[in-house]
Amino acid sequence: MKLERPSTLQTIAGLLDAPFKGEANLEVLGINEIHRVEVGDIVFVDHPKYYDKALNSNATIIIINKDVPFPSGKGIIITDDPFKSFNFLTNFFKPFSFNTEQVSESATIGNNCRIHSTVVIGDRVKIGNNCIIHPNVTIYDDCEIGNNVIIHANTVIGGHAFYYKRRADHFERLNSCGTVIIEDDVEIGASCTIDRGVTAITQIGAGTKIDNMVQIGHDTIVGKMCLFAAHVGIAGCVIIEDNVTLWGQVGIVSGITLKKGTVVLGQSGISKDTVENTVYFGSPAEDSRTKMKEMAALRSIPSIIEQLKEIKK
Numbered sequence: 001m002k003l004e005r006p007s008t009l010q011t012i013a014g015l016l017d018a019p020f021k022g023e024a025n026l027e028v029l030g031i032n033e034i035h036r037v038e039v040g041d042i043v044f045v046d047h048p049k050y051y052d053k054a055l056n057s058n059a060t061i062i063i064i065n066k067d068v069p070f071p072s073g074k075g076i077i078i079t080d081d082p083f084k085s086f087n088f089l090t091n092f093f094k095p096f097s098f099n100t101e102q103v104s105e106s107a108t109i110g111n112n113c114r115i116h117s118t119v120v121i122g123d124r125v126k127i128g129n130n131c132i133i134h135p136n137v138t139i140y141d142d143c144e145i146g147n148n149v150i151i152h153a154n155t156v157i158g159g160h161a162f163y164y165k166r167r168a169d170h171f172e173r174l175n176s177c178g179t180v181i182i183e184d185d186v187e188i189g190a191s192c193t194i195d196r197g198v199t200a201i202t203q204i205g206a207g208t209k210i211d212n213m214v215q216i217g218h219d220t221i222v223g224k225m226c227l228f229a230a231h232v233g234i235a236g237c238v239i240i241e242d243n244v245t246l247w248g249q250v251g252i253v254s255g256i257t258l259k260k261g262t263v264v265l266g267q268s269g270i271s272k273d274t275v276e277n278t279v280y281f282g283s284p285a286e287d288s289r290t291k292m293k294e295m296a297a298l299r300s301i302p303s304i305i306e307q308l309k310e311i312k313k
Helices: 009-016 048-055 082-093 288-312
Strands: 002-008 027-031 041-045 061-064 075-078 156-159 164-166 171-173 179-182 193-195 201-204 279-282 285-287
Touching: 002 009, 009 027, 009 061, 009 075, 009 082, 027 082, 041 048, 041 082, 048 061, 061 082, 082 171, 156 179, 179 193, 193 201, 279 288, 285 288
Parallel strands: 027 041, 041 061, 061 075, 156 193, 179 201
Antiparallel strands: 002 027, 164 171, 279 285
8 A cells, every 4th residue: 555645764653652763764655565565665574483574575664573683774663563553554544434325426437337226336446438337246445447347246346355363362353455456358257255455456457257256365466368267266465377267166375376377177276386387186286187197096096905905815
């Protein structure tokens, strides 16, 4: 999330009532989660295991729970609970509020769109030309929909990220201030959910087609001309390159990359980066030819055991 106006390290530390180290006038341009940080961004870290990753990321300001050495040109803000401090800043710069109108006055809708009367469109939503949006679709604040997009009934675009910190007696949600961008010529089936980025974007590339009941997690980037069958589940922070095909009930873990031309057969689980233009099958998935040979070999085990028994006689 980019700030409407640049701020400074000293100003941000003052908002949090917390000590800081670094040049007081270091420019702050945005707030971002670790996977998407850019120069000028604030990021938080609250576990020693990830200190180095945060301190050496592109972020300029790191909210951290310990006074540690940090690289030149950066600054740190020291708080007891960086997660809570990050949530405070998200709420301060982009407070959540409900739009009380079915179609917000601040939304912009292009020419020749057909939008059902039950559709809910949030604040600052942008919809391009020639779009068709079916009954009971909900498009949350700040989402962008391109031209020639079709969204089928009961789909939700821009829900909050599934991102929680475990406390002693409850889970605390990390507030989402990112958005969703749907590019041109995309079709999204019925009852799909596409979560907004935590602080950046979730993006669906031009020409991609998505079947019914598909879940796409926060900060996932989907390339152009992809094809997802029903019941696909994609976790957060996944990169899916162009021309990827995911068949029914495929599951994708967070933080991996599916390379261009990847095909994943039904009910497979992908847990690591794929190789370009390769077909995968199984859970955990492997090259489909290798996996099929393994399954054939397993099926032959009972007969091999019987043959061994006969030999022993």
